Amino acid sequence: MSIGIPVWMLLVAVVAGLALASVLYVKNKRQHYGRALTIVLFVLRSLIGFGVVMLLFNPYIRQNVSAPEQPTVILVHDNSASIVLSKDSSFFKEDYPAQFNAFREALNSDFQVDEYLFGQEVRDFDELDFDDQLTDLSAVLQHIDRRYYKRNVGAVLLFSDGIYNRGYEPSLLAERFVFPVHTVVLGDTMSYPDLMVKDVHYNKRVSQGSTFPVRVEVGGVDCQGCKAKLTLSEDGNVIAQQDVEVSSNRFSKEIDFMLEADARGDASRAVRQIEIEISGLEDESQLLNNVKRIFIEVHDQKYKVLCLAYAPHPDLGAIKSVMNDDCEVDFVFGRDAIPELSQYQLLVLHQTPSAHTDMEALYQQLEKNKKLPVLVVVGKATDVEALNKLQQAVELRRGTTNSTLDVKGNFNTSFGTFTVSEKLREDVGRFPPLAMPHLDINLLSAHDDLLLQEVLGAKSGLPLMTFAKTNRKMVFVFGTNVWRWRLVNYYRDHNNAVFDELFSKTLKYLLLSSDDGSAVFAKEEYYSNEPVVMTAELRNPSNELIVKYDLSIQIVNKKTGETYDYMFSKREHDYELNAGILPEGVYTYRAAVEMVGKKISMNGSFSVVSLGIEAQQLTADIQRMRSLSSATNGRCYTVDQLPQLLDDLKDDPRITSVEHYETRFEDLIHSRWILFVLIGLVAIEWILRKMFGTY
Secondary structure, eight states: OEESSOHHHHHHHHHHHHHHHHHHHTSOTTOOOOHHHHHHHHHHHHHHHHHHHHHHTOOEEEEEEEEEEOOEEEEEEEOBGGGGSSTTHHIIIIIHHHHHHHHHHHHHHHSEEEEEEESSSEEEOOOOOOOBSOOOHHHHHHHHHHHTTTSOEEEEEEEEOSOOSSSOOTHHHHTTOSSOEEEEEOSBOOOOOEEEEEEEEEOSEEETTOEEEEEEEEEEESOTTOEEEEEEEETTEEEEEEEEEOOSSEEEEEEEEEEEOOOOSSGGGGEEEEEEEEOOOTTOOOOGGGEEEEEEEEESOOEEEEEEESSOOHHHHHHHHHSOTTEEEEEEETTOOOOOGGGOSEEEEESOSOTTSOHHHHHHHHHHOTTOOEEEEOOTTOOHHHHHHHOSSEEEEEOSSSOEEEEEEEEOTTOOSSOOOHHHHHHGGGSOOEEEEOEEEEEOSEEEEEEEEEETTEEEEEEEEEEEESSSEEEEEOSBOTHHHHHHHHHHHSSOHHHHHHHHHHHHHHHSOOSSOOEEEOOSEEETTSOOEEEEEEEOTTOOEEOOSOOEEEEEETTTOOEEEEEOEEOSSSEEEEOOOOOSEEEEEEEEEEETTEEEEEEEEEEEEOOOGGGSOOBOOHHHHHHHHHTTTOOEEEGGGHHHHHHHHHHOTTSOOEEEEEEEEEEGGGOHHHHHHHHHHHHHHHHHHHHTTOO
């Protein structure tokens, strides 16, 4: 413990106290006390003066304090449907819950336990019903890593079948844990012959009269030498078929089909419902994964997009991958002639204008097409002075060097042009940096920044991706290599959902006309077990968000014609609708509102697809569970070994309390005991002087 003031301040306080006492008891000849009493009063007054002066210097006490932290045992349990789809389903539905609850009670009686369920999401433990239709093992490990960072975790108990269909390999996260992860294997560890339709890749929207691909990924387990038939049918009629020969016990193969996009007349047939089935084996016990159903919307609307680029670049392929089949994309590179822009609905400038661009032709074309929306990707090859002449939204100046900076993007929470998912808000900051040239950015018009720059961990208020509010719709990305975002998104989640959401909503904003700025935001695809949740924004002629009008919506199943009518709920700044769970199919919607004597309608579409992912693999992955435990010096158990797990936890010397030491600072002027001491000294002095007649 130490007092946080220098020694000279202490000396000043001592001298001040002695001087005050000397004036009163040494130099004052009118005071007549005995020698002993004078000394006592002198000491009391010196201490009072010393204490008051020292407090004026605002000293503090620094002390080291220790606090014990008890160990926490974290119990996480898999609640996914794959556990009860195996041959052991009756045991896990009927007998296992009571056995597990008994283990929980015994564990809670001996340890401090935090309990969670996981599947589609990580949540506090409530009811074990094995109803989740997705499994993300990496998400639960990330949750533990974030929430229990530098906490005293004794052990993690992971109950799962080791099967995951979202996220990435969990062992990559477990390796960083300093505490053991004990795994308990659930489900059926026996492998049975099984054929399956593993995945289907297709365009959800295609143009009428076009030919579109459907890629089917089939698989087989322990059925080498078997022959099967893969069939695509529509309304009971076979439209394509192919024989499949299983060549190994761990079989996987991709089979491509080319189908004709024919709406076949009436509007109800504008949606193609195609059933994909692989014939089952005679002794195959699980047939849920043999069939998949897809919905394809056939339409006659097509957007034309022109990409003017300095040179071929992976960014162009990444952005094009987001465009549906209803977009026809033309590419023009380098010195190639610029086509007539009036035939296009969107212009993409990638590192353009550059030294190779015919600036006069581009300028004249943009002047003739003042409403043509533009997506600008600024890179090292961009001629910023030429770009400044083409638009009045931003003014760019080159830095002193011609090199590039690695700039990461962080989501701007005040962004309001359209709504984005919580996952995009979280994940976009983890994407790799873009290559941004050294630029001074001066925003000349109103703008809405979606991403803000971060350089070497330092966040700035400058935009990395911004939506300019001018007469022409313009979006600027100040850096290249967005293709890396798409790869990282797929590596982490085994899909491109976040990347696709970011750029599909950006392209939708650019392509779709919106005179008043009002919009309905819905996902392109919902799973059959999740509610259809939509949000909407209404804007007045001044482009201000308003919520005082009633907003209705009609949702129509394009296959059956069934309609659903709802009213949006009003929130603080926007509207929200939870339409509940809808049957499989493709749906269109039309939201309508009347405000200021004007009727406004907003149209769109989405699909609801069956979720059979949990049925794709039903044999518990015991090897993954063993790898998780061994990577953290834990052990792997079966359900029958739960008593042994409990005993091992009790005997584990790693599960113990730890002492945390911290340095605390406390201002003496805020300490009550100092006040009481000074008051006590003053009182004693006053009483002595009173007793001997001075007062």
